[in-house]
Amino acid sequence: MATMDDVARRAGVSVSTVSHVLNGTRKVNESTRERVETAITEIGYRRNVVARSLAAGRTHTVGLSISAFTNPYFGSLVHTIEAMLSDAGLVMFLGDSHDDVASERRVVDSLLDRQVDGIIVAPAAGAERNTIPAITATGTPLVLIDRALDVACDQVGPENEESARHLTEHLLELGHRRIAVVRGIDGISSSVERYAGYERALRDRGLEIDPDLVLDGASSVDVAEREVLAVMSRSPRPTAIVTMNNSMTIGSLKALRGLGLSIPGDVALVCYDDFEWSDLFEPRLTASAQDVVTLGSTAVDMLLERIGGYTGEPRRIHVPTTFHHRNSCGCTPA
Structure with a gap:
């Protein structure tokens, strides 16, 4: 794998100059910048973002465990959450739990192995005895979405x-x-x-x-x-x-x-x-x-607050639904 030293040698500059071009930490004249960028392309250099993130204590990733493909509602929820995380500069890892606690545990273990900054879970039945303790034991910020559990963490769901x-x-x-x-x-x-x-x-x-x-x-x-x-x-x-x-x-x-x-x-x-x-x-x-947008955005907001260091009491939020009166019920709405 190509290194910054390789880029510096190919461009005929110092490693610090390569670093300044990559990170924008100091102005570099245009011809030098072009030589460095050309060298990066020619040798296929890629920054080790994971290593840098881990050194800084953040991976800028969030995990989502949800039964993503069995219900159209969950598909919309995934879309909302991903869009908000992307706007916040975070990458989402998605795992499908299939509404099965054993599958959910495998998903969560994989997310924890990747040292995500936080996790959002739509918990399967039995998650309070299996999945949730595995997350809380690591101290990873956690928000439950859609389904409530008798556990001490932030939760958001619809009014049911x-x-x-x-x-x-x-x-x-x-x-x-x-x-x-x-x-x-x-x-x-x-x-x-x-x-x-x-x-x-x-x-x-x-x-x-x-x-x-x-x-x-x-x-x-x-x-x-x-x-x-x-x-x-x-x-x-x-x-x-x-x-x-x-x-x-x-x-x-x-x-x-x-x-x-x-x-x-x-x-x-x-x-x-x-x-x-x-x-x-x-x-x-x-x-x-x-209200899928409010559910997803509330979950992301709460998780970002926890990732940012918020240590207040766990919050539980219920989002109202909207009654759409049409005609499958047998009457004509006004």
């Missing part, structure tokens, strides 16, 4: 319970009583909180929870499709469905289409999570939309 309650309440106000819910991965706070909102809406109306209408969609397109196919093939079938994330909405739509059922004619549908294209096809999906 009240949003899911509002979606279910909307269906109740339209006269529905047999409302199926497609809930997410067991043991993840967002799944627990959203289901609690559905449950609270029914109990507030004096309605009992029908276990036959509680579908475990596992935050998966295929699982949700299978569950909705089964419940809509039985009698009496639900008159409405509330889905608790984008992937399960897609699976539910596939199931209803496969059965030849119309929305909202045969069954009303409302969704937690919104799609970029929700307003572009029929039926237009009634949904609670997460």
Whole structure:
């Protein structure tokens, strides 16, 4: 590998002159600069940024562990986080946890081995017993995003319970009583909180929870499709469905289409999570939309503060959702 000494010899200058050209620490006359830059190109010299960063105690990198490819929402979140980190002069390393704690641990260990300056994690079920202690033991700044855990670190996530309650309440106000819910991965706070909102809406109306209408969609397109196919093939079938994330909405739509059922004619549908294209096809999906930009930017801001030396108490922030009233619920919004 070429060194600064090699560049200096090729250009016929001192090593300090090469350093000044590379780092802009002193004015160098134009002809000398051109000789140095030509020499750099000819011998393929690259600065060892990693070594310099480690010597300074910073790598200017941040790790993100997230289930990046199973849900459109997470894809948007990754884009937001990467853009903000880039604006701050940091490079993001992305690892897909696949919502599995063993995979998540491998991702986190790899990030820690690279001595990233901080880590953002959308924790898998069980992360509080496995992944999180591995991070906190190193003192690496940490922010949890999307899912909450009972651990002492900064956390930011969407408002879940009240949003899911509002979606279910909307269906109740339209006269529905047999409302199926497609809930997410067991043991993840967002799944627990959203289901609690559905449950609270029914109990507030004096309605009992029908276990036959509680579908475990596992935050998966295929699982949700299978569950909705089964419940809509039985009698009496639900008159409405509330889905608790984008992937399960897609699976539910596939199931209803496969059965030849119309929305909202045969069954009303409302969704937690919104799609970029929700307003572009029929039926237009009634949904609670997460504020992805605020979620991502808040997580990055908190992490940068910790990297910069902030030592205050752990913060927990809930970002409100926005109710988009369209027509898959069976009514025409004003």
